[in-house]
Amino acid sequence: YHHAGLAASSIIARAQDLLPSYDYIIIGGGTAGLTVADRLTEDPQTTVLVIEYGPLASSSAITTVSGGFYGLSSPYLYDIMSVPQLNLGNRTTAVMAGKIVGGSSAVNAMMTVRGTAQDYDRWGSFFPNKTSDWTWDGLLPYFKKALTFAEPDPAVKESAKMTYNTTFWGKGSSGVYAGWPSFQYPGTTAQMDLYKHIPGVEFPGDSGAGRPGVYWFPTFMDPNRVERSYARTGHYDDQKKRSNYHLIADSRVTKIVLNGTTATGVAFIPAGSKQYTNTTTVTARKEVILAAGGIHSPYLLQLSGIGPQRVLTEAKIETVVDLPGVGQNFQDHPMLMATYQYRSLPSSWKPSPEYMFSNSTFQSWATTLFNTNRTGPLSIATGNAAAWLPFPVISPRSRSISSLLTSQNHSAHLPPNTHPTVAAGYAAQMLSLATALRQNNTAFYNAVITGGASTGLIVDLHPLSRGTVNIDPQDPLAKTPVVDYRALNNPLDVSIMTDILRFTRNFHINNTATAQLRPVEIIPGQDVQTDQDFADYIAESTSPSEFHPVGTCAMMPRELGGVVDEELKVYGVNRLRVVDASIMSTLPGGNTCQTVYAVAEKAADLIGYGAKLKRG
Numbered sequence: 001y002h003h004a005g006l007a008a009s010s011i012i013a014r015a016q017d018l019l020p021s022y023d024y025i026i027i028g029g030g031t032a033g034l035t036v037a038d039r040l041t042e043d044p045q046t047t048v049l050v051i052e053y054g055p056l057a058s059s060s061a062i063t064t065v066s067g068g069f070y071g072l073s074s075p076y077l078y079d080i081m082s083v084p085q086l087n088l089g090n091r092t093t094a095v096m097a098g099k100i101v102g103g104s105s106a107v108n109a110m111m112t113v114r115g116t117a118q119d120y121d122r123w124g125s126f127f128p129n130k131t132s133d134w135t136w137d138g139l140l141p142y143f144k145k146a147l148t149f150a151e152p153d154p155a156v157k158e159s160a161k162m163t164y165n166t167t168f169w170g171k172g173s174s175g176v177y178a179g180w181p182s183f184q185y186p187g188t189t190a191q192m193d194l195y196k197h198i199p200g201v202e203f204p205g206d207s208g209a210g211r212p213g214v215y216w217f218p219t220f221m222d223p224n225r226v227e228r229s230y231a232r233t234g235h236y237d238d239q240k241k242r243s244n245y246h247l248i249a250d251s252r253v254t255k256i257v258l259n260g261t262t263a264t265g266v267a268f269i270p271a272g273s274k275q276y277t278n279t280t281t282v283t284a285r286k287e288v289i290l291a292a293g294g295i296h297s298p299y300l301l302q303l304s305g306i307g308p309q310r311v312l313t314e315a316k317i318e319t320v321v322d323l324p325g326v327g328q329n330f331q332d333h334p335m336l337m338a339t340y341q342y343r344s345l346p347s348s349w350k351p352s353p354e355y356m357f358s359n360s361t362f363q364s365w366a367t368t369l370f371n372t373n374r375t376g377p378l379s380i381a382t383g384n385a386a387a388w389l390p391f392p393v394i395s396p397r398s399r400s401i402s403s404l405l406t407s408q409n410h411s412a413h414l415p416p417n418t419h420p421t422v423a424a425g426y427a428a429q430m431l432s433l434a435t436a437l438r439q440n441n442t443a444f445y446n447a448v449i450t451g452g453a454s455t456g457l458i459v460d461l462h463p464l465s466r467g468t469v470n471i472d473p474q475d476p477l478a479k480t481p482v483v484d485y486r487a488l489n490n491p492l493d494v495s496i497m498t499d500i501l502r503f504t505r506n507f508h509i510n511n512t513a514t515a516q517l518r519p520v521e522i523i524p525g526q527d528v529q530t531d532q533d534f535a536d537y538i539a540e541s542t543s544p545s546e547f548h549p550v551g552t553c554a555m556m557p558r559e560l561g562g563v564v565d566e567e568l569k570v571y572g573v574n575r576l577r578v579v580d581a582s583i584m585s586t587l588p589g590g591n592t593c594q595t596v597y598a599v600a601e602k603a604a605d606l607i608g609y610g611a612k613l614k615r616g
C-alpha cells in the first residue's frame with residue numbers, strides 16, 4: 001500500500017474528510033479498537049476516529065469458517081520474526097497478528113472460549129485494596145455484553161449430546177456472534193467421554209461457566225451467513241450510518257503526540273511510506289486510546305517516549321515518562337506437539353474428520369451441502385470441544401512443583417537489568433500461579449478434541465517464563481519491534497510441559513479406556529522416556545506462541561511494574577489509555593479473543609462513564 005499522502009488514503013466514513021480534531025482517537029482498528037469505537041459512538045455527541053495500519057479488505061480468506069485456518073494463511077498479517085530463542089535451539093518464530101480492519105479477530109481460528117473465574121480474579125488480586133472489580137464477577141456482565149449467543153441446531157445438539165447454559169451468555173447487545181456449526185463428527189462426544197475415566201475432571205456444562213474441564217464451546221461465526229463474525233462485522237459495518245464514527249485505514253500511527261505528559265493527539269503516515277517526517281496530526285479533545293494489540297501497543301508507547309528509560313536512551317528517544325513495565329512481562333501460550341493415532345475407530349465414530357481428506361464421496365457430499373444451504377461439515381471451524389484441565393488432574397507432582405515455584409528466586413529468571421518494580425510484579429504473579437498449580441480452579445492443560453483418529457497440538461495455558469517486546473535501538477521507526485519470548489527461561493516451564501506430555505501419553509496409550517482403539521504414539525515417540533529426553537524434546541519442538549500476545553502494558557500497580565491502572569489509564573500520562581490484549585497482567589487459561597472483547601466492553605464503559613460525569 002503505497003500512497004502519496006492523506007489525499008490518496010482511504011477515508012472510510014460518512015464524512016468526506018477527517019476533522020481536525022475528535023473527542024477520542026483510537027490507535028488500531030482491531031478487536032478492541034472497533035469495539036470501543038462502536039460503544040463510544042452510540043452517543044451521537046461523541047466523535048471518534050479510528051486509525052488502522054491495515055486495509056479495509058474483504059476476502060474469502062477472512063469470511064470462510066471451514067477448518068478455521070484460512071485467516072492464518074491470509075496476507076493480512078504482520079511480517080515479524082522473533083529473535084532466536086536460546087532455549088529452543090536458537091529457533092525463531094513467526095509473530096502473527098492481524099494487519100487489517102478487524103485486527104486479529106479477522107484472521108484468528110475462531111475458537112470462542114473464556115478462562116476460568118480464577119484467571120480473572122487473579123488480575124484484581126494484584127491490587128492492594130482488594131476491592132478491584134477486575135474479577136470474574138466484575139467481568140461477567142461484559143462477557144455477556146460482548147457476544148450474541150446463537151443456539152445450535154436442536155438436532156445436532158441432541159445427537160452430539162451438546163450442553164450449554166445460556167445464563168452465561170448475552171443476547172442481542174453485540175453484533176459479534178458466538179455461533180455453532182450445523183454438523184458435529186460423532187466421535188467428538190465419545191472422545192469427551194473418555195475423560196470421565198480421569199479422576200478430578202469436571203464437565204461444567206458450559207464453556208462460559210468459568211470452570212476448567214471438558215466442554216463444548218462455540219465459534220466466532222454469524223449463524224445466518226455461516227461466515228466469520230469479527231470486530232469489523234460486529235462493530236463497524238453495522239455502524240456506517242453514524243457520522244460521528246470515522247475510520248481511516250492504510251494508515252500507520254508513528255507517535256502519540258504529547259504536550260508535556262498529556263496526550264493531545266496522534267501522528268500517522270500512509271502505510272508503507274518511509275517518509276517519517278511527512279506526518280499528519282489529528283487532535284484528540286478528550287483522550288487517545290491505544291488498541292494496537294499485544295505487540296504494537298508497547299512499541300508505540302516506547303516510540304512516543306513512554307517506557308523503560310534504559311531502552312529509550314539506547315534508541316536515542318527522549319524519555320517523557322520512565323515507565324519500566326512497557327514491553328516487559330510478555331506472555332503467550334506455548335504449543336507442544338503430541339501426535340497419537342487410533343488405528344481402529346469404532347463404526348459409531350464414523351464419519352470422522354479424516355473423511356474430508358480421504359473419502360471422495362464424503363467430500364462431495366460435504367461440498368454440495370455447504371454450497372446448497374451452508375450446512376454440513378464445512379461449517380465447522382477449529383472444532384467445538386476441548387479439555388482444559390487443572391494441574392493436579394494431570395500431574396502427580398503438582399504439590400512439589402508448586403513449592404518449587406513458591407521458593408524460587410523469581411527475578412533470576414528475568415532478563416538482567418530488569419527494573420525492581422517489574423521483578424516485584426513477576427514475583428507476585430509466580431506466587432499466584434504457585435497457588436493455582438495445586439488447586440482445581442485454573443486450567444494449565446489444553447487439548448482440542450476432534451472426534452478423529454489423530455490428535456496434535458497441546459497448549460500450556462500458564463507459562464511461567466516472561467519475554468520482552470522492545471523497539472529496535474538501531475532504527476526504531478523503520479524496524480519491526482524486537483520480540484523475544486524468552487521461552488523456557490523459567491526452568492519449571494520444562495517440568496510443567498514434561499508432565500503435560502506424560503499425561504497426554506498416559507491418556508492415549510496407557511489407558512484401558514482407549515485400548516480397543518489400538519492407539520499408537522507418533523510424536524514424541526517411545527524413545528522419549530526420561531526427564532532429560534522430555535527436556536530435549538521440548539526444546540526441539542515447542543512453539544512459544546499460540547498467537548496470544550499479552551502482558552506488555554500490564555494492568556498492575558505501578559510498584560509491580562504495571563503500565564495501566566484499573567481504569568486502564570497509563571501511569572504518569574494524562575488522557576491516554578490502553579484497552580487491548582496487552583493490559584492482561586497474566587494470560588487467561590483459554591484463547592484470548594473473547595477476553596479481549598470483554599475487556600474492551602468494560603473499557604468503553606469506564607471511558608463513557610467518565611465522559612458523562614464531566615458533561616453532566
Ligand SMILES: Cc1cc2nc3c(=O)[nH]c(=O)nc-3n(C[C@H](O)[C@H](O)[C@H](O)COP(=O)(O)OP(=O)(O)OC[C@H]3O[C@@H](n4cnc5c(N)ncnc54)[C@H](O)[C@@H]3O)c2cc1C
Pocket residue numbers: 027028029030031032033051052053054071072096097098099100101102103104105107108109110111112113251252253254291292293294296300382546547548549580581582590591592593594596
Ligand atoms: C493467527 C491467529 C489465530 C488466533 N486464534 C484465536 C482463536 O481461535 N480464538 C481466540 O480466542 N483467539 C485467537 N487469537 C487471538 C485473538 O485473535 C487476539 O488475542 C485478539 O484478537 C487481540 O485483539 P487486540 O485488540 O488486542 O489486537 P488486534 O485485534 O490484533 O488489533 C490491533 C490492531 O492495531 C493495528 N495496529 C498496530 N499497529 C498500528 C499502528 N502503528 N498504527 C495503526 N494501527 C496499528 C493492527 O493492524 C490491528 O488491526 C488468534 C490470533 C491470531 C493472530
